[in-house]
Amino acid sequence: MFKFLFKYFKKYKLSLALTGVLYLVTSASTLAMPNLMSRIINDGISNSDVKTVYVLSTIMLAIAVVSFILALFGKKLNAVVSNSLAMDMRNDVFEKINSLTFEEFSSIGTSSLLTRANEDVFNLQDVANSFVYAVINIPVMLFGGVILSLLKDFTLALVLLSVIPIVAFIVFFLVRKMGTLWETSDKYCDKQNKLVRERLSGIRVIRAFDKEKYEHGRISEATDVMADNMIKANVLSSFISPISMLLLNFVTVAVLYVGAIRMQNPAILKAGDVIAIIQYVGIASNGLLAAVWTFAWLPHLKVSAKRVNEVLSLKGVPESENEGKRISGDIEIEGVSFTYPNAKLPALTGVNMSIKEGETVAIIGGTGSGKTTLIKLLTGFYEPTTGAIRFGGYNYSTLTPEDIRSNISVALQKSMIFEGTIKDNVTMSVTNASDEEVFHALKTARIADFVNSHKEGLYYGLSQSGANLSGGQKQRINIARTIFKKSSVYIFDDSFSALDFLTESKLRRAMGVELKGKTQIIITQRISTAIRSDKIFVMADGKVVGEGKHEELINTCDIYKEIYASQMGEVRK
Numbered sequence: 408m409f410k411f412l413f414k415y416f417k418k419y420k421l422s423l424a425l426t427g428v429l430y431l432v433t434s435a436s437t438l439a440m441p442n443l444m445s446r447i448i449n450d451g452i453s454n455s456d457v458k459t460v461y462v463l464s465t466i467m468l469a470i471a472v473v474s475f476i477l478a479l480f481g482k483k484l485n486a487v488v489s490n491s492l493a494m495d496m497r498n499d500v501f502e503k504i505n506s507l508t509f510e511e512f513s514s515i516g517t518s519s520l521l522t523r524a525n526e527d528v529f530n531l532q533d534v535a536n537s538f539v540y541a542v543i544n545i546p547v548m549l550f551g552g553v554i555l556s557l558l559k560d561f562t563l564a565l566v567l568l569s570v571i572p573i574v575a576f577i578v579f580f581l582v583r584k585m586g587t588l589w590e591t592s593d594k595y596c597d598k599q600n601k602l603v604r605e606r607l608s609g610i611r612v613i614r615a616f617d618k619e620k621y622e623h624g625r626i627s628e629a630t631d632v633m634a635d636n637m638i639k640a641n642v643l644s645s646f647i648s649p650i651s652m653l654l655l656n657f658v659t660v661a662v663l664y665v666g667a668i669r670m671q672n673p674a675i676l677k678a679g680d681v682i683a684i685i686q687y688v689g690i691a692s693n694g695l696l697a698a699v700w701t702f703a704w705l706p707h708l709k710v711s712a713k714r715v716n717e718v719l720s721l722k723g724v725p726e727s728e729n730e731g732k733r734i735s736g737d738i739e740i741e742g743v744s745f746t747y748p749n750a751k752l753p754a755l756t757g758v759n760m761s762i763k764e765g766e767t768v769a770i771i772g773g774t775g776s777g778k779t780t781l782i783k784l785l786t787g788f789y790e791p792t793t794g795a796i797r798f799g800g801y802n803y804s805t806l807t808p809e810d811i812r813s814n815i816s817v818a819l820q821k822s823m824i825f826e827g828t829i830k831d832n833v834t835m836s837v838t839n840a841s842d843e844e845v846f847h848a849l850k851t852a853r854i855a856d857f858v859n860s861h862k863e864g865l866y867y868g869l870s871q872s873g874a875n876l877s878g879g880q881k882q883r884i885n886i887a888r889t890i891f892k893k894s895s896v897y898i899f900d901d902s903f904s905a906l907d908f909l910t911e912s913k914l915r916r917a918m919g920v921e922l923k924g925k926t927q928i929i930i931t932q933r934i935s936t937a938i939r940s941d942k943i944f945v946m947a948d949g950k951v952v953g954e955g956k957h958e959e960l961i962n963t964c965d966i967y968k969e970i971y972a973s974q975m976g977e978v979r980k
Contacts, residue, residue: 408733
C-alpha cells in the first residue's frame with residue numbers, strides 16, 4: 408500500500424539518512440542517561456565521592472546539551488524533507504489530474520479529487536514526518552530500554568516485558584475496527600465536498616425553487632455519517648493511550664515493589680540500579696506508546712495512501728513533446744454510436760456526416776440531442792463505441808491527441824475565462840504573440856471596443872471565471888481565443904447564444920473573412936445562426952434526422968420545420 412511512497416523517499420535519501428543519524432545519536436544519548444545516573448548514586452553518593460558526582464553530572468549535562476542541539480537540527484531537517492515530499496506528491500497528483508481522460512476523471516469525481524489532493528496528501532505528509540522517527544527512535548528506545556534493563560537486572564526487566572504482549576493485543580483489537588471507520592468517513596467527506604460544491608454553484612436555482620431546506624438536509628446527512636464514523640475511530644484510538652499508560656504505571660509500581668525486595672541484598676541489586684531500571688521503563692514506555700500510536704494511525708494512513716495511489720496509477724493521456732502533424736479540414740463520420748460509461752442508453756446512434764474542407768456547417772437540435780457529445784468525439788476526448796471518424800483522410804485510431812487537437816480549435820459551450828489579462832486569455836495556444844495579432848483577433852470577435860474602453864487595453868485584468876465580464880463579453884473573448892489559434896477546423900459549440908442578433912451577424916461576417924478556406928462547425932439552437940451555413944445537420948435523440956440547406960430542410964425535415972416555427976413563426980407556403 409505504501410510502496411509508491413518510496414520513490415518520493417528515494418529523492419531525499421541523503422537528508423533522511425542524515426536525519427536518521429541525528430535521531431540515532433539523540434536516542435543513544437537518552438539511553439546513556441539512566442546508566443550515568445545509576446553510577447552517580449552507586450559510585451558517588453553511596454561512597455560520598457563528590458568528585459565522581461561532579462564529573463558524571465558534567466558528562467550528563469554535556470550529553471544533554473549536545474542531544475538537544477542535534478534534536479533541533481534533526482527536527483528541522485525532517486520538517487524540510489516531509490514538506491518537500493508532500494509538495495512533490497501534490498504536484499504529481501495535480502499533473503496527473505490534468506492528464507486524465509474524461510472516463511478516468513468521471514470515475515473518481517471532482518470532489519474526491521480535491522480531497523485526495525489536499526486532505527489525503529496532508530495525511531501522508533505525516534508518514535514522511537514520522538518515518539525516520541518510527542524507523543530509528545522507536546526500536547532504539549523500546550528495545551534499547553528493554554535490553555539495558557535486562558543487563559541491570561533480569562528479574563525486573565521481565566516485569567517490564569510482561570506488559571508488552573498485553574498492549575500489543577489491545578492495539579491489534581482496536582486497530583482492526585478503525586480501518587473501516589476511516590474509509591467510510593473519507594468516503595462521506597468526498598460526498599460532503601461534492602454537495603457543498605453543488606450548493607455553491609447552484610445557489611440561485613436552489614433559492615429560486617425554495618430548496619434550501621432540502622439541500623441542508625442532504626449535506627447534514629453526509630456530515631452526520633462522516634462525523635459519526637470519525638468520532639468512533641477517534642474514540643477507539645483515544646482508548647489506547649490511557650490503557651497503555653495504566654498498564655505501564657502498574658509496571659512501574661511492580662518494579663519498585665520487586666526492586667525494594669531485591670535491594671535487601673546489596674550484592675543482588677543497588678538503589679542506583681532500581682532508579683536506572685525505572686528510567687529505562689519510562690524510555691521503553693515512550694517507545695512503546697510511539698509504536699502504539701503509529702499502529703493506531705496506520706488504518707487512516709493506509710486509506711489515504713490507497714486513495715492517492717488510485718489517482719497516480721490512472722493511465723491518463725501520455726505527454727508528447729512532438730507537435731501534431733498538419734491535417735486538412737475534411738471530416739467523415741461513419742456509423743458512429745457512443746454510450747457514456749455506466750449509462751444505460753446511447754448518447755449517439757448511427758451518426759453519419761460528411762464535411763468538406765472550407766465548408767461552414769451547422770448542427771442544430773434541441774437540448775439533449777447529442778450535439779455536444781459529438782464534439783467531444785471530434786476533439787478526441789472520447790472514442791466512439793462503434794463506427795469510425797476520419798480527419799483529413801486519417802482514421803482517428805491512427806492519430807495521437809496532439810494530431811487531433813493541434814488541428815482543431817474549439818470554443819466550448821461554457822466560456823472559460825481565467826484570471827489574468829485579456830491577452831493572457833487570448834494567447835493560451837500561442838507563445839510570443841504580438842499585441843497587434845491579439846488585437847486583430849479581438850477585433851474579429853467584435854470586442855475591440857471593450858478593450859479600448861480600458862486604459863490598460865490588452866493588459867486589463869480579468870477575474871477568475873470572468874466575474875467582471877458579461878455573458879456576451881465572455882463568449883467573444885472565448886471566440887477570439889479560438890480563432891487566434893491556427894487550425895484546420897474551428898468548432899463553435901453554442902458560442903453565440905449570449906449575443907444579440909446584430910452583434911452575431913457582424914461577428915459571423917468577420918469570421919467568414921478571417922477563417923476563409925477553413926472548416927467551421929457551428930453547434931447552435933438558433934435558426935438564425937444555422938441558416939447562413941453551407942450545410943445544416945439536424946439532430947434529435949442522438950441521431951441525424953435531416954441534412955441539407957435551409958430551403959431543403961424546411962420542406963423535408965419536420966423537426967427542423969418545428970424549430971423554425973417556434974423561433975421565426977409559421978413557415979410561409
